[in-house]
Amino acid sequence: MRYDSEHRQRTRQRILQVAAAAIRKQRISRVALADVMSAAELTHGGFYLHFKSKDELIAEAITYMFDERYGRFLERFSNADAQEALSAFIDYYLSVLHLEAPERGCPVPMLVCDVAHMPNDARRRFVAGVTLLIDGLAALLERAGVADPHQQANSMLAELAGSLNLARALGGGTSVTEALEASRHAMKRRFGIVG
Amino acid sequence: MRYDSEHRQRTRQRILQVAAAAIRKQRISRVALADVMSAAELTHGGFYLHFKSKDELIAEAITYMFDERYGRFLERFSNADAQEALSAFIDYYLSVLHLEAPERGCPVPMLVCDVAHMPNDARRRFVAGVTLLIDGLAALLERAGVADPHQQANSMLAELAGSLNLARALGGGTSVTEALEASRHAMKRRFGIVG
DNA sequence: TGTACATCAGTGAACGCGCGTTCACTGATGTAC
DNA sequence: TGTACATCAGTGAACGCGCGTTCACTGATGTAC
Numbered sequence: 001m002r003y004d005s006e007h008r009q010r011t012r013q014r015i016l017q018v019a020a021a022a023i024r025k026q027r028i029s030r031v032a033l034a035d036v037m038s039a040a041e042l043t044h045g046g047f048y049l050h051f052k053s054k055d056e057l058i059a060e061a062i063t064y065m066f067d068e069r070y071g072r073f074l075e076r077f078s079n080a081d082a083q084e085a086l087s088a089f090i091d092y093y094l095s096v097l098h099l100e101a102p103e104r105g106c107p108v109p110m111l112v113c114d115v116a117h118m119p120n121d122a123r124r125r126f127v128a129g130v131t132l133l134i135d136g137l138a139a140l141l142e143r144a145g146v147a148d149p150h151q152q153a154n155s156m157l158a159e160l161a162g163s164l165n166l167a168r169a170l171g172g173g174t175s176v177t178e179a180l181e182a183s184r185h186a187m188k189r190r191f192g193i194v195g
Numbered sequence: 196m197r198y199d200s201e202h203r204q205r206t207r208q209r210i211l212q213v214a215a216a217a218i219r220k221q222r223i224s225r226v227a228l229a230d231v232m233s234a235a236e237l238t239h240g241g242f243y244l245h246f247k248s249k250d251e252l253i254a255e256a257i258t259y260m261f262d263e264r265y266g267r268f269l270e271r272f273s274n275a276d277a278q279e280a281l282s283a284f285i286d287y288y289l290s291v292l293h294l295e296a297p298e299r300g301c302p303v304p305m306l307v308c309d310v311a312h313m314p315n316d317a318r319r320r321f322v323a324g325v326t327l328l329i330d331g332l333a334a335l336l337e338r339a340g341v342a343d344p345h346q347q348a349n350s351m352l353a354e355l356a357g358s359l360n361l362a363r364a365l366g367g368g369t370s371v372t373e374a375l376e377a378s379r380h381a382m383k384r385r386f387g388i389v390g
Numbered sequence: 391t392g393t394a395c396a397t398c399a400g401t402g403a404a405c406g407c408g409c410g411t412t413c414a415c416t417g418a419t420g421t422a423c
Numbered sequence: 424t425g426t427a428c429a430t431c432a433g434t435g436a437a438c439g440c441g442c443g444t445t446c447a448c449t450g451a452t453g454t455a456c
Contacts, residue, residue, distance in 0.1 A: 008399070011399080042400070045400075045402060045403085048443095049399065053444085054443065108361075109308070113305055113309070127364070151377045162354055166307060228409075228410065237433070239409090240412085241432070249411090
């Protein structure tokens with residue numbers, strides 16, 4: 001054979017990686033398969049060798065995003081100090097870096113508006129990713145001594161994603177970076193996190 | 196003349212109203228001009244008699260949404276009891292009614308993800324609408340005795356929009372309606388609102 | 391060792407559909423004379 | 424009072440483009456004999 005046995009699998013992963021970035025950067029409806037394929041250094045005709053349809057790509061890419069962003073995060077912090085982990089998470093989430101690089105960031109803010117109109121499979125994957133993330137945060141909050149941790153984790157993610165979205169929408173000027181910093185402090189105070 | 200002098204203006208408003216609802220319900224990219232026009236009981240060829248382009252319609256519709264939703268709200272509550280007004284606002288915002296009827300609701304949750312990729316004019320109108328809303332909330336918070344009211348208003352809108360978006364995304368089951376209720380109470384506690 | 395054939399990731403052109411935009415036309419009313 | 428013409432909101436067909444999807448083909452390698 002021309003290619004080794006894992007070649008196809010690697011190509012598929014490359015397409016997924018490119019798509020996962022493009023979806024977060026440009027929104028699903030603006031992502032064209034031809035662009036994804038050429039970013040993966042392929043021609044767009046070859047797409048259907050790897051995926052049944054654009055819908056399947058999107059569904060797989062959503063799982064890919066959550067794994068990429070949070071797979072190691074949840075694992076890494078499962079044994080760390082809960083207060084420190086939460087503080088670091090908030091600092092990252094409401095950072096200018098995260099604001100400016102949606103393509104490598106949390107999938108929740110960008111996708112949350114699209115979910116209602118996604119095909120079922122994609123929606124299920126999004127819900128699964130969010131559920132896992134909230135469960136992880138709830139575990140940290142519980143270890144940090146916060147009451148009603150699951151509800152608080154839900155609320156924390158809602159405020160993090162909401163603040164980031166609003167900051168992105170308002171355009172990222174200095175007043176917005178100040179608002180981000182203020183949000184970081186307010187959230188830590190609110191959830192009783194020191195650091 | 197066949198039509199009275201305000202006929203054209205009324206038709207334009209009807210198109211705007213239909214578009215403002217459709218954009219909030221289906222996201223901008225899914226709104227087709229032909230659908231908007233037929234919902235306004237016209238054929239789609241007549242669209243360009245009223246608007247220069249789809250972009251112009253979207254820009255105008257964004258202003259229309261904020262006016263429709265918040266024009267009277269901010270006015271009405273400018274003399275009411277601040278605590279009661281804020282309490283009522285939170286109750287409305289995180290209600291099942293609002294969750295299920297995005298087409299008549301706050302434009303922020305649905306549009307916030309789209310803003311980054313909108314044409315400049317539409318973005319400016321969105322920012323203007325959000326700014327006015329935050330200013331109105333800040334005035335209420337100040338009268339309610341909350342410190343740093345502008346920053347808190349920003350934070351309040353971020354959490355409201357974030358919570359609603361997350362609840363919509365997670366699908367509206369009973370656990371979600373419970374989460375909405377918990378969010379309402381948590382927010383009132385957080386901002387020191389009684390009622 | 392050499393020839394014919396199978397395999398299969400990838401290519402690139404073509405197809406079809408949705409949708410924004412354009413345009414020649416309609417039909418009802420008002421105005422000029 | 425009647426006829427020709429201007430006005431203008433609205434119609435409906437056509438155009439063009441972007442993009443998802445399909446498909447005949449390529450070209451490198453492995454296998455059969």
